[in-house]
Amino acid sequence: MRKFFNLTICLLITLSLSAQQTDKDSLSVPEPKSFESSHQITNGGKLIKYKAIASETYLKNKSGEPVASIWSVAYVQTGITDISKRPVTFVFNGGPGSASVWLQMGMFGPRLVQVDSNATADDGAAPYTLLENKNGIMDLTDLVFIDPVGTGYSKVIGKGMVEDFWGLTEDANSVAQFIRQWVTENNRWLSPKYIIGESFGTTRAAGVANALEGNGQNMALNGLVLISQALDYAGSTxxxxxxxxxxxxxxxxxxxxxxxxxxxxxxxxxxxxxxxxxxxxxxxxxxxxxxxxxxxxxxxxxxxxxxxxxxxxxxxxxxxxxxxxxxxxxxxxxxxxxxxxxxxxxxxxxxxxxxxxxxxxxxxxxSYQISSAYTASLNHYYASVLNVKMDRPYLTSNGEIYGKWNWKPVPKGKGWEPSYVNVTRKLSETMRRNTGMKVMVASGYYDLICPFFDAEYTFSRNGIERDKIQMFYYEAGHMMYTHKPDLVKLEQDVREFLSKN
Structure with a gap:
């Protein structure tokens, strides 16, 4: 009987140690991956030599433990003697749940996917056409495309939990943390800094600009470019x-x-x-x-x-x-x-x-008439041009995120009566503290999800200093850059905005 009891104890100890080891293995975090390559492009009449860094950046909690992996692709000009004078622009899309594929492959990246400019033909099946972005802005600024947690290759790791990132405030804080970390690691604190966001990415941009003011590391942005703005959801619901x-x-x-x-x-x-x-x-x-x-x-x-x-x-x-x-x-x-x-x-x-x-x-x-072309082109571009080799699929969008998203603009445990999300007042207050920050708003006439009149209505209220807002209009929709004439016009308008601010 004692022998049987001892064997039972040994078995339980073995199972316990095994479970602990399994738990430890599940929390183990491999080294972040990074893929660097050299390229050149002509933008603004100038030949720009640059390096592309497609990489994972680990965000850490207060205990210094990695909790999230943020995937980004940075295009950084080489041969610069004084990088403090070289602007850097952080770019992301919206959703929530969308990766930065749309602005990268449709508007600001070095290679763009070609879809029907007149919106009369479906993208069809592969192959698709990628073109050099001759209207790009890389002569003016370095670009960093960010995929928030749960999109692209970004994910929670270690002891991280999705609820720490999938929310209005949580999302803004994590992207602000990434930006600070990227700026620190690349010695860019003195560089002019901009954010370009689209759709919910504009909601995020206002939140990030505000979050960057805190945590004892105040970082003031030079400007925001809001494409198809969504700051007050009453006007877009x-x-x-x-x-x-x-x-x-x-x-x-x-x-x-x-x-x-x-x-x-x-x-x-x-x-x-x-x-x-x-x-x-x-x-x-x-x-x-x-x-x-x-x-x-x-x-x-x-x-x-x-x-x-x-x-x-x-x-x-x-x-x-x-x-x-x-x-x-x-x-x-x-x-x-x-x-x-x-x-x-x-x-x-x-x-x-x-x-x-x-x-x-x-x-x-x-959406469905262009999404296959964007998805295929980005995967091809990453693998064939940037030499990216990852062990998981790149999620251009993640439908799981929206259903779990925390829209409350107040801390956990604090009461809040549900209402339409509105971050415009937060942006207004940020702009009054950071008097040097200007805002460009780009709207498509045929956008039936984030209407252009909502932009006018939003920025005429909420304490916004209207003289710091520049409004631009395009004869296309939410992604006005799918229309070739407006791709060129938007690139030029962004170029002038960055040059003057």
């Missing part, structure tokens, strides 16, 4: 009873109807949009707030005007109670042709199976 969204989306619907020749014919886009702005502020807004107190005559007059601006049937507008949700507009504008238009970019059109759904059911044609 098309749902019932959100009056703000009915207003902010209307001029984008009018612009899109003009593009598809359903409204405003015989007028320029700009003049038609100006006409819609005036209607929105002075007639539509009071009518929405008046609600059911509108007389039948007033309601008919508003319906007539809405039909004039957005090209939908007056009776459909009356049945909608003068309130058109964006998914319905996507489905209705070209319903007579059996087509649904894009959300990210209203120029795109999808031929759907079910013609009667309450919004596109195949997804967003402005």
């Amino acid at each position: 098309s749902v019932h009873d959100n009056i703000t969204s009915y207003l902010t989306y209307l001029p984008s619907m009018a612009a899109t109807a003009w593009y598809h020749k359903k409204a405003g014919q015989g007028k320029s886009l700009e003049s038609f949009v100006d006409e819609c702005r005036d209607f929105t502020y002075n007639i539509y807004a009071p009518a929405l707030y008046k609600g059911s107190l509108l007389t039948k005559t007033e309601k008919n007059e508003i319906a007539d005007r809405l039909s004039y601006f957005i090209g939908l049937d007056k009776q459909y507008i009356l049945k909608s109670n003068l309130r058109i949700l964006i998914p319905r507009f996507q489905k209705q504008l070209l319903a007579d042709e059996g087509l649904a238009i894009g959300r990210l970019d209203g120029r795109y059109m999808g031929n759907e199976v079910d013609k009667l759904t309450d919004g596109p059911h195949l997804g967003d044609p402005s």
Whole structure:
């Protein structure tokens, strides 16, 4: 009996030690990977020799333990005698859950993937065409493309947990931590610093600019470039009873109807949009707030005007109670042709199976008609040009993140009554403390997810010093750089912004 008892004890000890070893192995962290290569490119009429550093950077907790691996690709000019005069620009996309593939392969990277500029053809299947980015800005600034935790190759490691990174504040803090670490390791504290963000990346940019002021290491940015801004979500959330969204989306619907020749014919886009702005502020807004107190005559007059601006049937507008949700507009504008238009970019059109759904059911044609080309091109570029060899797939997007995202703008355990996310006030306060920081805002007329009128509405409130904001408009959508003329225009506008600020 004693022999059996001793054997049992030995077995339990062995299993315990084995479990401890397994647990230890699961927390073990390998050395971060880095891939460096040399290249050259002509931008701004200058031959720029640079090194590309595609690498993992480990973020550590307060105990000095690695908790996250951030993947980044840095393009750094070589042969510079005084790097303190060389600007560095940090670039990321949005989501949350999107990697930096879109801005890297579509706008600012050394190689760009070619998709149909006129939004009339699907990207199809491989092969795809990569072109040198001759309109790039690498003569003006080094570039660092960042993939936040859970996107690209970035992930939690060691004792890290996704909830430490998947949240409004947590995300901004982790990206700010990465930027400080990169700047320190590369001796760039004296270099001018900029951030370029797109979509939720603009939400992140405002948060990061604010976070960089704290933790005893105040880092002041020279400027932000906000592409398809999303700072106040009331203006970019098309749902019932959100009056703000009915207003902010209307001029984008009018612009899109003009593009598809359903409204405003015989007028320029700009003049038609100006006409819609005036209607929105002075007639539509009071009518929405008046609600059911509108007389039948007033309601008919508003319906007539809405039909004039957005090209939908007056009776459909009356049945909608003068309130058109964006998914319905996507489905209705070209319903007579059996087509649904894009959300990210209203120029795109999808031929759907079910013609009667309450919004596109195949997804967003402005997304699925280009995403294969971007994904394939980035994977090819990393493997064949940058010589990246990783043991896991590169996630251009991660749908798991959004469902687990913590939108609370307050610390854990502190009460908060749910409301629309709004980081504009935070940006306003940051700009008043950092008086040298300027902001460029780029908006697409046909963006039906982050409407251009919302940008105007957002930056006219929230304590923003309007003279420090520069607004630019493009005849495309959310990713205006998919339209070749606007790729060139946006590159030039960013170039001038960086040169003057």
